[in-house]
Amino acid sequence: MSAALAPRRRAEPMIEGEYHFTVRNFEQIATFLRAQTGIALNEAKATLVYSRLAKRVRKLELADFDAYCAYIETPEGAGERHQMIAALTTNVTRFFREPHHFDHLRLKVIPRLVQVAKDGGRVRLWSAACSSGEEPYSIALTLLEVLPDAARYDIRILATDIDPNIVAKARLGVYRDDAVQPIPAGLRERWLSRERDAAEKTWRVKDEVRELIAFKELNLIGDWPMKNRFDVIFCRNVVIYFEEATQKFLWDRFKSKMAPEARLYIGHSERIDVSGYVSDGLTIYKLDAGAAR
Numbered sequence: 001m002s003a004a005l006a007p008r009r010r011a012e013p014m015i016e017g018e019y020h021f022t023v024r025n026f027e028q029i030a031t032f033l034r035a036q037t038g039i040a041l042n043e044a045k046a047t048l049v050y051s052r053l054a055k056r057v058r059k060l061e062l063a064d065f066d067a068y069c070a071y072i073e074t075p076e077g078a079g080e081r082h083q084m085i086a087a088l089t090t091n092v093t094r095f096f097r098e099p100h101h102f103d104h105l106r107l108k109v110i111p112r113l114v115q116v117a118k119d120g121g122r123v124r125l126w127s128a129a130c131s132s133g134e135e136p137y138s139i140a141l142t143l144l145e146v147l148p149d150a151a152r153y154d155i156r157i158l159a160t161d162i163d164p165n166i167v168a169k170a171r172l173g174v175y176r177d178d179a180v181q182p183i184p185a186g187l188r189e190r191w192l193s194r195e196r197d198a199a200e201k202t203w204r205v206k207d208e209v210r211e212l213i214a215f216k217e218l219n220l221i222g223d224w225p226m227k228n229r230f231d232v233i234f235c236r237n238v239v240i241y242f243e244e245a246t247q248k249f250l251w252d253r254f255k256s257k258m259a260p261e262a263r264l265y266i267g268h269s270e271r272i273d274v275s276g277y278v279s280d281g282l283t284i285y286k287l288d289a290g291a292a293r
Contacts, residue, residue: 014043015050019057025065029053032072033088036081037162038221038246041088052087056080086163090241093131095182096138098236101265104281105139105232109263110146113231117153124228126257128220128235130159133170134179135234137205140212141187151211158226160218171215173205220250229259236283237267248274258287 015021029049030041041049057068060080071077072084096102113123125143127136136159143150143157161167174195180188180203192203218224220238233254239247251274254264264285266272277285 014046017050017054019050019054020064020066021046021050021054022065025069028069029084029088032081033085034243037085037089037219038243038250039089039241040243040246049088053084056083056087082164086165089163091131091163091166092237093134095134095180097135097182098265098268098283100282101234101236101284102138102142104284105263105265106142106146108280109232110143112261113155114147116231117147117150117155121154122228123153123155124230125155125157125232126226126230126234127157127159128218128233128254129238130161130167130170130215132166133159133173133205133215134175135159135236136170136213136215137173137209138183139232139234140209141183141191143212144191144209145187151208155212157213158230159213159215162217162219164217167215167217171210173210174202175205177201177203179203221246224253224257226257229257229262231259231262232265233258233262234265236265237269240267240269251277255287260287260289262287 012023014023014026023043026041026043026046026049030045033039033041053065053068057065060068060071062068062071072081117123125139127139130136136157139157140150143155147153147155159167159170161170177200180192183192188203191206191209193206195202195204220235235250235254239250242250251272255276258264263280264272264277266283266285268283270283272285276288278288280286
């Protein structure tokens with residue numbers, strides 16, 4: 001394509017809908033999202049971008065996506081930039097997703113951590129992309145299955161996500177009846193309480209579980225304020241949305257936050273291709289003791 005044709009192509013509509021949405025609009029939004037979050041969007045995601053952000057254009061009563069893209073670049077659009085990121089990030093999760101991770105955690109990792117805690121040591125676990133909370137609560141329930149009085153010890157779970165709206169939902173710990181079905185019945189009856197609102201039956205995670213977890217907003221490619229290392233890190237089904245260079249950057253970065261015997265659990269479609277790790281099971285990694293850190 002010649003340079004003369006490129007500007008016209010970028011102004012062409014990508015999607016015919018309620019609002020004018022051009023190649024240029026998509027490129028501006030994709031560039032912003034990649035810079036802020038590390039998430040890379042290709043043009044196959046144009047329909048998703050349009051459908052999720054058209055609601056924002058409508059709510060703000062803007063004329064089209066040109067106006068929207070201009071608005072998010074202004075100081076007044078700071079709040080909307082957060083809303084845009086929230087709209088475009090994926091929050092697909094469920095309790096005890098990829099059950100083999102929790103079996104490994106319960107059988108091979110938690111017994112050692114329980115002993116550390118009982119000996120007066122500090123134990124920290126991190127759900128690095130907690131979404132609506134199912135993952136950190138599954139971690140907590142797995143811990144409580146082995147150590148029901150975990151709250152007596154210096155054991156805490158950090159749960160973080162880039163989306164403040166989803167973090168707030170996770171902190172509430174309220175889930176529909178169908179959402180909690182993957183939780184083993186004994187754990188569900190002991191650590192969740194039944195509720196019924198005006199529309200449907202729900203379950204609330206009990207305070208004893210919620211008090212083990214600190215929910216925080218965190219951008220994985222931004223600053224990490226945590227000063228200490230973790231014994232367990234879950235970072236699953238997130239890195240697949242990043243470009244290869246960002247993936248490698250994060251895998252290297254996690255090493256600096258892992259205690260010597262720590263385990264890193266990643267998503268079923270993800271692989272670690274940087275040095276310093278060795279496999280400890282399917283999509284489970286530990287630090288290579290022979291590698292320089």
